[in-house]
Each structure stands twice: as structure tokens, then as C-alpha cells.
Amino acid sequence: MPELPEVETVRRGLEAVLPGRRVERLSVTGRRAVRRQPAAELRRRVTGRSFVRADRRGKYLALVLDDGQVVVVHLRMSGQLLYVPEPAGLPLQPHTHVVVRLDDGSELRFVDPRTFGEWFVTGEVRRDGLPAEFDRLGPDPLCDGLSAARLAQRLARRRSPLKAALTDQAVVAGIGSLYADEICHAAGVLPSRPCESLTGAEVAALAGATRRILRRAVEMRGSSLRDARYRDLMGELGGYQARHRVYGRAGTPCPRCGATLRRVIIGARSAYCCTGCQH
DNA sequence: AGCATCACCTGGCTGC
DNA sequence: TGCAGCCAGGTGATGC
Numbered sequence: 612m613p614e615l616p617e618v619e620t621v622r623r624g625l626e627a628v629l630p631g632r633r634v635e636r637l638s639v640t641g642r643r644a645v646r647r648q649p650a651a652e653l654r655r656r657v658t659g660r661s662f663v664r665a666d667r668r669g670k671y672l673a674l675v676l677d678d679g680q681v682v683v684v685h686l687r688m689s690g691q692l693l694y695v696p697e698p699a700g701l702p703l704q705p706h707t708h709v710v711v712r713l714d715d716g717s718e719l720r721f722v723d724p725r726t727f728g729e730w731f732v733t734g735e736v737r738r739d740g741l742p743a744e745f746d747r748l749g750p751d752p753l754c755d756g757l758s759a760a761r762l763a764q765r766l767a768r769r770r771s772p773l774k775a776a777l778t779d780q781a782v783v784a785g786i787g788s789l790y791a792d793e794i795c796h797a798a799g800v801l802p803s804r805p806c807e808s809l810t811g812a813e814v815a816a817l818a819g820a821t822r823r824i825l826r827r828a829v830e831m832r833g834s835s836l837r838d839a840r841y842r843d844l845m846g847e848l849g850g851y852q853a854r855h856r857v858y859g860r861a862g863t864p865c866p867r868c869g870a871t872l873r874r875v876i877i878g879a880r881s882a883y884c885c886t887g888c889q890h
Numbered sequence: 891a892g893c894a895t896c897a898c899c900t901g902g903c904t905g906c
Numbered sequence: 907t908g909c910a911g912c913c914a915g916g917t918g919a920t921g922c
Contacts, residue, residue, distance in 0.1 A: 612914080612915060612916075613916095614916095643898090643899085670916075685916085685917085686916095687915085687916055687917075688899080688900095688914075688915055688916065689899085689900080689901085689914095689915095706900090724899085724900055724901065725898090725899045725900055725901080725914090725915090726898085726899055726900080727898070727899065727915085727916070727917080729917095769892085769893095770892085770893080771892085771893065771894090775893090775894095778915095778916085780916085780917080787915075787916070788914090788915065788916090836914095837902085837903095840901095878893095878894075878895090879894085879895070879896085879915095880914090880915065881913090881914080881915090892922105893921105893922085894920105894921085894922080895919105895920085895921080895922100896918105896919085896920080896921095897917105897918090897919085897920100898916105898917095898918100899914105899915105900914100901913105901914095902912105902913090902914095903911105903912085903913080903914105904910105904911090904912080904913100905909105905910095905911090905912100906908105906909090906910090906911105
């Protein structure tokens with residue numbers, strides 16, 4: 612599932628190819644990929660405009676246009692952006708919902724089997740040129756940093772389980788189920804712990820683990836799993852899955868203490884953890 | 891207000 | 907081997 616490291620890897624790919632390119636044609640074939648506004652409106656507002664830069668906050672991609680509008684893309688569960696330099700040689704693969712034809716003949720394609728992903732264009736932007744609605748996101752650990760004090764403030768007075776808070780995009784932007792489990796394990800804290808029970812030292816460990824793990828995962832170009840099949844803009848697999856210590860590893864020994872890793876349910880979602888060395 | 895639950899989807903896997 | 911049923915999970919809506 613694309614989380615911050617995967618989306619950032621895609622963003623870096625986009626930043627290398629999009630700036631200066633003009634949109635010659637934008638076609639929407641899937642019915643659900645554009646649902647916040649009519650597909651014709653997206654097409655009308657974007658066609659003929661040029662891309663200025665590719666930005667990101669949390670799991671949201673923001674493709675800034677030369678007139679200040681922003682094309683927002685969210686990959687959700689199974690969305691994939693694919694850059695195709697020579698479209699003639701590569702037929703559209705199944706579940707291709709959006710195709711952007713660029714002025715050098717290349718294409719940006721959006722493929723999304725589970726159809727949760729979304730595209731929309733907005734002109735309501737902040738001073739930094741990003742959509743005003745990004746205001747509801749918490750700090751992005753890569754773009755904004757994440758100090759222990761800031762995380763403590765965000766977690767204060769919350770009674771919900773730690774994992775529910777870490778994956779709440781209003782608390783911290785960019786963390787999903789996979790990295791939340793890895794962060795909790797690295798910090799030695801159980802994902803089921805009520806936020807209000809965390810000590811200052813534990814929150815500091817969580818903030819540090821968040822920065823470290825996300826940075827390392829970006830360096831390794833994200834995690835590619837068996838079922839989600841995440842790939843970057845050029846179709847390459849990520850490498851961070853080799854570093855996963857708990858996610859998807861129930862029944863195997865904890866790499867830190869040797870106890871058997873468990874899968875527990877938190878908020879109707881799976882969480883992987885070690886009851887031997889996480890408290 | 892804050893928290894829990896559900897709906898949205900389809901491919902891949904499990905178990906019979 | 908075939909197939910039914912389960913599971914994956916980010917986000918927004920809904921309900922309490």
C-alpha cells in the first residue's frame with residue numbers, strides 16, 4: 612500500500628520528468644478515478660497547462676500547474692502512476708483509468724485495480740501553492756520534521772490506541788498500517804497502547820523511529836509487497852520490504868528478542884507486533 | 891468533539 | 907482442480 616515512502620519515490624520520479632511539460636490531452640476512462648468533480652471539468656481545466664513541479668504532503672501528490680491550479684492524486688490502496696516515454700510500444704494495461712498525454716509524446720498513466728485512488732484539480736491554494744485542504748493534515752515527517760514535543764502535543768489527550776493515532780493523517784501525515792507497525796516495534800511500544808498512557812521517553816522514541824524509518828524507506832525506494840505490487844513511476848520495485856521486522860510476519864521470531872511475532876486487531880485492522888520486547 | 895464502525899473495491903490466497 | 911469466501915486497507919461518511 613503506498614504510504615509516505617512510496618509516494619515520495621513516485622514524486623521524485625515525477626519531478627524528474629514533469630516540470631515544463633504541457634498537457635496535450637487528458638482522458639479519463641474509469642468512472643471512479645475522478646469523483647469529486649466531473650471528469651470533463653478536470654480535462655478542461657488541465658488540458659493546455661504546463662506542470663511546474665511535483666510536490667507531496669503525506670500520501671497526497673500535488674502536481675502544480677503554471678496557472679497555480681494543482682492536480683491532486685491519491686493512490687490509496689492500489690493506485691499506480693506509470694511514466695511511459697514511448698506509448699506506442701506499450702498498450703494500456705488493465706485498470707488504466709487516467710491517461711495524460713504530454714507535449715513530448717510521453718504519457719503519464721494511472722492504473723488502479725481497486726479503484727480507491729482519486730484525481731482532482733483545485734484552484735484553492737495556500738501561500739506555498741499547495742491545496743488549502745492540506746491544512747487538515749498533521750506534520751509530514753519529511754517535509755516538516757517531527758520533534759518529540761510536536762508528536763507529544765498531537766497525541767495528548769487521546770484515548771485511542773497508538774496505532775490508530777499514528778495512522779490518523781491529522782496527527783501525522785503519511786503513515787499507514789505498514790510503517791505504523793514498524794515504527795511501534797522500533798520504538799519498543801505496543802501499537803495497542805492508549806496514547807494517554809505513553810511516557811515522554813516513549814513518545815520521543817516514537818518520533819525518532821518515525822523519522823528514521825521513513826527516511827530509510829525513502830532511500831530504499833519504498834516497500835513492494837506481494838499483493839499490493841507497488842512499483843515506482845518507471846515500474847521498478849522498491850527495496851525496503853527486506854527491512855521489515857514485524858509487518859506481515861506473524862508466527863516468525865522477533866528479530867530483536869526472538870519471541871514469536873503476533874497479529875492483533877486494532878480498530879478492525881491487523882497490527883503486527885512483538886509482546887516480548889514491545890510494552 | 892472524539893471515537894468506533896462501515897462502505898467503497900478487486901486480486902490473491904486459503905481451505906474445503 | 908475448482909470455487910466460495912476471506913482478507914488487504916486509506917479515507918470519508920455515519921452513528922453514538
